[in-house]
Amino acid sequence: MRHVVSFVTMKRRRQQGLLGLAVCLTLATGCGEKDGAGVINPTGSCGTRPDPGRVGYGGGGATWVPDCQAPLLREYWRVDTMDGIAAYTLPRMDGAPAFQPACADDTDALHELVTRYDLCAPAQSEQQVNIVNSLALADALQLTHYLHLHLQFVSDGASIAPFPITADILDACALHANTPELQALCDRERDNLEDPLGLSYSGPGAIELAARLNELYGIATN
Secondary structure, three states, rough: OOOOOHHHHHHHHHHHHHHHHHHHHHHHOOOOOOOOOOOOOOOOOOEEEEOOEEOOOOOOOEEOOOOOOOOOOOOEEEEOOOOOOEEEEEEEOOOOOOHHHHOOOOOOHHHHHHHHOOOOOOOOOHHHHHHHHHHEEEHHHHHHHHEEEEEEEEEOOEEEEEOOOOHHHHHOOOOOOOOOOHHHHHHHHHHHOOOHHOOOOOOOOHHHHHHHHHHHHHHOOO
């Protein structure tokens, strides 16, 4: 099915989602609902679920806490927890370009969180990795919500940013008939499921794939 999301609808959806999430995370009660694993989702009543991991990416074994007010059709950064208190994300968020304005402006509402968790640059030490992987659950959900509000896949023909997840690529490839250049990337992805992180994405097919990923996520692009 083709996902069609107008810019106006997407903008309104993002504004409403951000407001609702802030209310839930601030009140701490009335929005969350405890699931069978005893984990409370602070963003709403959509519960949690076992994280099965993602094709070609790994993960799994923890409890996945989805954003009940997610602004997109799927999550790129997934929040996982083992105990319902501390959380980590897959992929990690350190160094995300969308955080840079908050990192540079100490009056930004997100500044305290991005600096507390050393998210302004990629982690360079085991200690920094441990900090990034030990987020308060509510903080992790607030941060990933912010990133998803600003997510857009882009390609200059030499690479795709952010780096695409194999499961997403396979789903994007299945949305429509593909050009030969895009189909070549799709076939290569299926043939290299054991080591997809070693792949690179370039050429006209990469530009098409970035656009297809935006469609898959419901990201409005100009």
